[in-house]
Amino acid sequence: MEKELVFGHQNPDTDAIGTAIAYSYLQNKLGYNTEAVALGEPNDETAYALKEFGFKAPRVIKTAANEVKAVMLVDHNEPQQSVPDRDQVKVTHVVDHHRIMNFTTSEPLYYRAEPVGCTSTIVWEMYQENGVEIPQNIAGLMLSAIISDTLLLKSPTTTDKDHAAVEALAKIAGVDYQKYGLKELKAGTNIADKSEEELIDLDAKSFSLNGSEVRIAQINVVDLPEAMERKKAFLTAMETAAKENNYALFMLLITNVLDSDSKALVVGSDSAKAKFEQAFGKNLVDAEASLPGVVSRKKQVVPPLTEAFE
Ligand code: MN
Numbered sequence: 001m002e003k004e005l006v007f008g009h010q011n012p013d014t015d016a017i018g019t020a021i022a023y024s025y026l027q028n029k030l031g032y033n034t035e036a037v038a039l040g041e042p043n044d045e046t047a048y049a050l051k052e053f054g055f056k057a058p059r060v061i062k063t064a065a066n067e068v069k070a071v072m073l074v075d076h077n078e079p080q081q082s083v084p085d086r087d088q089v090k091v092t093h094v095v096d097h098h099r100i101m102n103f104t105t106s107e108p109l110y111y112r113a114e115p116v117g118c119t120s121t122i123v124w125e126m127y128q129e130n131g132v133e134i135p136q137n138i139a140g141l142m143l144s145a146i147i148s149d150t151l152l153l154k155s156p157t158t159t160d161k162d163h164a165a166v167e168a169l170a171k172i173a174g175v176d177y178q179k180y181g182l183k184e185l186k187a188g189t190n191i192a193d194k195s196e197e198e199l200i201d202l203d204a205k206s207f208s209l210n211g212s213e214v215r216i217a218q219i220n221v222v223d224l225p226e227a228m229e230r231k232k233a234f235l236t237a238m239e240t241a242a243k244e245n246n247y248a249l250f251m252l253l254i255t256n257v258l259d260s261d262s263k264a265l266v267v268g269s270d271s272a273k274a275k276f277e278q279a280f281g282k283n284l285v286d287a288e289a290s291l292p293g294v295v296s297r298k299k300q301v302v303p304p305l306t307e308a309f310e
C-alpha cells in the first residue's frame, strides 16, 4: 500500500502531534501504510508529554507532495492551517473537532467530525470500534492531548465522552491524570525564556472571517499579572506581525490554566477592533479586555468573532 502522511495543524499542539501518532498507529493496524509527521516542532507542553511516554518528536515536513500522493489530517481541516501544498495531494481521511471551513475535495473521503473536547477522544472511540488495543505509551499521549485541549476537563468544550476517554486512557497509561495533568499543563506555561515574537506565534491560528484575515494566538500561564507586565512588548510584536501579514485583527488570548480566566490583547484596524468589542460586549481599554471564563478559541472566541464579522 502506498505511503500516506498523517499530521495535525501548523504550530502544532499536543492534540495535533499526539493524535497524529495515535491515529497513524491505528491506521497501520488497519492495513494502511502511514507515517505521523508534524508541521512544526513540539511546544514545551507537547515535548513534556512526548518525553514522559518515551516518544521522539515526529519529523517536521514543510510540504507533502514531494514525498506522498495522499495524506490524512487530524485536528484541523481549514486549508490555511494545513500544509501549504495541500491542494497538490489527496486528502483520504480527516478526523477533527473544529468547525468545517473552506474544505473541499475532488474525491470521496473518510471524514469524521465530532463536537468533543479533543481529537484524541474521537480516535479513542475509533480504537474501540475497530477492536484495536491501545498500547500504554500511545494511551499516555492521547491522555496528554485531551488534558491539553480541555485544560484538564475544565474547558467548556469538554463532553462526557472526554471524561470517559480520560478515565480509560489513564488506566491504560498507568497514571493519576489529575497529578499528571497539572504537571503537563504547567510544563507549557514557562514564558520567561521566550521572546514576545515567539510567544505570539507558538499557538496561533489564522481564520478568514468574511474575507478578513484574523489571527488568534493563545498563551497558557499560571500568573496573569506577571505575563501582563510584558503587554507593551506583546502589542509591538503583534502590530508588526499584523502589518507584515495583512491581518485585519490580531488577538492574543493569555489564559490562566489554573483558574480558567483570560486577558485579551488586541491590535488591528479600527473597524476590526469595533467588531471585537461587539463580539464580546466589552470595550477595549488600552488594547486590552478581560474575558473571565474564556479559555476555548474554537468555542468561545471564533464563533462570536465570526458572527461580528458577518
Ligand atoms: Mn490543536
Ligand code: MN
Pocket: 015, 016, 075, 097, 117, 118, 119, 149
Ligand atoms: Mn484539538
